[in-house]
Amino acid sequence: MDPVIFLIQCLNAVQYGLLLFLVASGLTLIFGIMGIINLAHGSFYMIGAYMAFALGPLVEQYVGGGFVTTLLACVILSAILGYFLEWAFYSYLYHRDHLQQVLMTYGLILVFEELRSIIIDNDVHGVDTPSWLSGAISLGDIMTYPTYRLFISVVCLVVAGLLYWLLTHTRLGMMIRAGASNRDMINSLGIDINRLFRIVFALGVALAAFAGAIAAPVSSVYPGMGHSILIICFVVVVIGGIGSIKGAFVAAMLIGFVDTFGQVLFPQAAGVLVYVMMAAILLFKPEGLFKQG
Secondary structure, three states: OOOHHHHHHHHHHHHHHEEEEEHHHHHHHHHHHHOOOOOOHHHHHHHHHHHHHHHHHHHHHHHHOOOOHHHHHHHHHHHHHHHHHHHHHHHOOOOOOOOHHHHHHHHHHHHHHHHHHHHHOOEOOOOOOOOHHHHEEEEEOEEEEEEEHHHHHHHHHHHHHHHHHHHOOOOOHHHHHHHHHHHHHHHHHHOHHHHHHHHHHHHHHHHHHHHHHHHHHOOOOOOOHHHHHHHHHHHHHHHOOOOEEEEEEEHHHHHHHHHHHHHHHOOOHHHHHHHHHHHHHHHOOOOOOOOOO
């Protein structure tokens, strides 16, 4: 393989893996800490993308901001949505069995899809790349790489670093990790576990929506876009270890490289390579690569 093409594929793999991590990190937090199988998590990715499409013109017209302001608006609104959804729906699922959780969250998928159809439409839409990121950098004599894709990777790395700092160096992170280990104990210490769970859920929704919003200019916005990302994110959670942020990061990067290079080197088998890797890892590490934490 030509070195320049190899570099481009590596950059694509890193960008894809980091986007997967943003979505999967929220999923593993919700699954590992709250114990809820959230099938609707992919819908939050879709909601973020549609927010970027719908809010962009409104933010520019009424606020005077650009793409960064739109991203901030998407994160804030999605966090509020997540806080409300946990209070209104998910708080009733903690002591229910997994079948009821699956049915409830699948029902939310149908609700979100119908609302998307009513509020927007069923067409495929594009989100414009910001003009200040619309260029490309030269790689070799004839190859270039879009600046916006590099922007995605850098921003995702920053967010991943902030998430790690939040969970390991703040009081909130300490409570989240304690809640994952023994929720009854921290409840007995006077910490409001219900409020903590709402914050965790809002954080997970915001991460997924942010990933959808920042990916919208390169992936388009279309109905059902959350379904495929949900499946691969569950694979990330299983490989990395349920509840492990570090595991989600490592697994997402592994999948990014396996999927990207699989489509280049083994196109006919690319669709199964990720799942073969998952099966191979689980044979030796049934609980995933890392323990919860």
